[in-house]
Amino acid sequence: MKQKIQQFMLGRYGADQLGQFLLIIAIICMVISMVFHSRVCNLLSVLLLILCYYRMLSKNHSRRYAENMQYLKYSGKVIGFFKAKKRYFLQLKDYHIYKCPSCKQKIRIPRGKGRISISCPKCHTEFIKKS
Ligand SMILES: [Zn+2]
Structure with missing residues (x-):
């Protein structure tokens, strides 16, 4: 069989x-x-x-x-x-993820650092966000 x-x-x-x-x-x-x-x-x-x-x-x-x-x-x-x-x-537990206002590049910022100035690594635009 x-x-x-x-x-x-x-x-x-x-x-x-x-x-x-x-x-x-x-x-x-x-x-x-x-x-x-x-x-x-x-x-x-x-x-x-x-x-x-x-x-x-x-x-x-x-x-x-x-x-x-x-x-x-x-x-x-x-x-x-x-x-x-x-x-x-x-x-998202440890980082904020923001988009650059001019080129829409995603930028990862560690949480808990207060208000900081973020410089886009792609187009070098600076913007202020709370981390
Ligand atoms: Zn940018």
């Missing part, structure tokens, strides 16, 4: 990051459909599972690889966006 499964899986694409993502979305849809009795979510979860298995059992490696690369490209952008936002909000 094990040998038959190995024989069947020979040359198949298998699981990848996009497959894992689709599986997670399918499970979330399944839970939503069970809780809210939503037929749309139930249908969507079944379709996602079919797509997941289709991709795993596919023998067209180059196509599946290209799809996964496309997914990684976009998911990387989304993850990078949220990491940048998280970094920004963590900095």
Whole structure:
């Protein structure tokens, strides 16, 4: 039996990051459909599972690889966006972030230094702000 499964899986694409993502979305849809009795979510979860298995059992490696690369490209952008936002909000605890009034360059000033004159490192405009 094990040998038959190995024989069947020979040359198949298998699981990848996009497959894992689709599986997670399918499970979330399944839970939503069970809780809210939503037929749309139930249908969507079944379709996602079919797509997941289709991709795993596919023998067209180059196509599946290209799809996964496309997914990684976009998911990387989304993850990078949220990491940048998280970094920004963590900095707000210790720094004020001001924009230069003339060139809109962001300038990071440590908190708790009182009213200070800030010189823009890009255009050298001076402005006064509370830190
Ligand atoms: Zn400036």
